[in-house]
Amino acid sequence: MRLRLARLGWLLLGLCSLGWSSPPPHQYGRVVLDSSSSRAGVPAVSFDHWRHRARFTCRLCHVDVGFAMTRGATGISASTNRSHFHCGACHDGKKEFEGKPIFASCSDSRTLDGSKDCRRCHAPQDSARQRREYEAFAARLPRASQGYVDWEKAEEQKLIRPLDFLAGVSIQRSALKMDKDIAIESKGAWMADVIFSHKKHAVCHTKPVR
Ligand code: HEC
Ligand code: HEC
Numbered sequence: 001m002r003l004r005l006a007r008l009g010w011l012l013l014g015l016c017s018l019g020w021s022s023p024p025p026h027q028y029g030r031v032v033l034d035s036s037s038s039r040a041g042v043p044a045v046s047f048d049h050w051r052h053r054a055r056f057t058c059r060l061c062h063v064d065v066g067f068a069m070t071r072g073a074t075g076i077s078a079s080t081n082r083s084h085f086h087c088g089a090c091h092d093g094k095k096e097f098e099g100k101p102i103f104a105s106c107s108d109s110r111t112l113d114g115s116k117d118c119r120r121c122h123a124p125q126d127s128a129r130q131r132r133e134y135e136a137f138a139a140r141l142p143r144a145s146q147g148y149v150d151w152e153k154a155e156e157q158k159l160i161r162p163l164d165f166l167a168g169v170s171i172q173r174s175a176l177k178m179d180k181d182i183a184i185e186s187k188g189a190w191m192a193d194v195i196f197s198h199k200k201h202a203v204c205h206t207k208p209v210r
């Protein structure tokens with residue numbers, strides 16, 4: 001009896017750690033958006049945090065652009081993107097990043113009309129390709145345990161320089177006189193509460209959650 005209970009304990013522990021372990025680095029922070037896509041007959045959209053957080057601060061997206069910190073809660077659609085909100089705040093074919101225009105998001109076509117750019121967002125999940133892209137991207141960056149990028153170190157070593165300002169979207173602010181870190185409650189399953197460092201980002205002290 002004792003033995004059985006002990007075995008049950010191990011089994012439960014095993015199941016729990018399976019269920020609770022973090023996703024592999026190339027999937028960590030992925031948000032799959034499908035409130036309208038499948039219904040409209042186009043593949044769901046994958047948003048990867050790792051691609052974007054190397055280039056922009058959390059604050060820029062979650063305060064200035066206004067993305068909620070709960071998946072599916074922002075109400076992103078083809079039409080909001082076309083109106084230069086949400087993904088379309090950057091992905092409009094005109095805004096530039098490092099001197100190159102950022103590829104555009106949704107047109108008013110109801111099909112993917114053969115445009116390669118539509119499929120950069122609307123694509124079935126392909127884990128092998130996503131892993132290759134992550135590895136190519138992370139190859140030059142310092143790693144923490146299990147292959148995750150050590151973002152703080154990458155920024156300290158100036159290997160990444162996330163932008164905190166987007167012309168036409170951000171407003172010029174005077175730096176806040178505060179150097180305490182604050183915690184922002186997040187509902188993300190993949191992440192504990194978010195700590196925005198005032199010293200580093202001079203963020204505002206409201207919750208970026210709508
Ligand atoms: C930068 C990423 C991105 C690109 C590129 C993109 N889309 Fe979208 N699209 C989205 C997002 C995000 C949604 C909302 C996803 C959801 O929740 O279903 C969306 C939704 C849609 C929908 C669903 C219907 C609706 O009204 O929301 C259609 C149809 C669509 N896009 C067409 C296109 C076409 C056609 C292209 C290429 C010309 C394209 N999209 C390129 C991000 C993108
Ligand atoms: C380029 C824009 C962008 C940047 C930069 C960004 N995010 Fe996000 N974040 C998003 C979008 C888009 C969503 C999904 C919103 C939705 O589904 O309505 C999201 C969702 C989230 C969620 C909820 C995820 C879930 O699974 O429910 C958390 C937590 C989050 N972000 C934290 C962060 C943190 C922390 C940083 C900085 C390290 C950051 N984000 C940087 C755009 C961004």
Ligand code: HEC
Binds near residue numbers: 056060088103120
């Ligand atoms: C603050 C600006 C910004 C916002 C907002 C933003 N992106 Fe991006 N995104 C970029 C930049 C810059 C790149 C790199 C562009 C390049 O490599 O041509 C990028 C790259 C991507 C890529 C990689 C495509 C590839 O083929 O390499 C995808 C997919 C993507 N974004 C989807 C999204 C989706 C979906 C949203 C909205 C939920 C979004 N992005 C919101 C700036 C942004």
